[in-house]
Amino acid sequence: MTKTPARQGTRPLLWGVLVLSAAANALTSALGVNLLLSTIFGVVTLAAGIALIANYRSRR
Structure with missing residues (x-):
């Protein structure tokens, strides 16, 4: 199987x-600060970790 190479800038960006x-x-x-804002940052952190x-x- 051949894998398509990932873009070079993806990992540092994540x-x-x-x-x-x-x-x-x-x-x-x-x-x-507002609990909603903190929760949004937490979800973004979790999503970036999962993407990595x-x-x-x-x-x-």
Whole structure:
């Protein structure tokens, strides 16, 4: 089977989104900002983590 190569910029972009959204989630949680905003950052962090795992698994 041949696998289509993933774009080169996908993994660093996902890491950037993961780090920034995790930091934003921690900051909004610590400051007691709107719970909805903190939840959105948490969902984005989770989605970026899942995407990184899927990217890793597809490249194995």
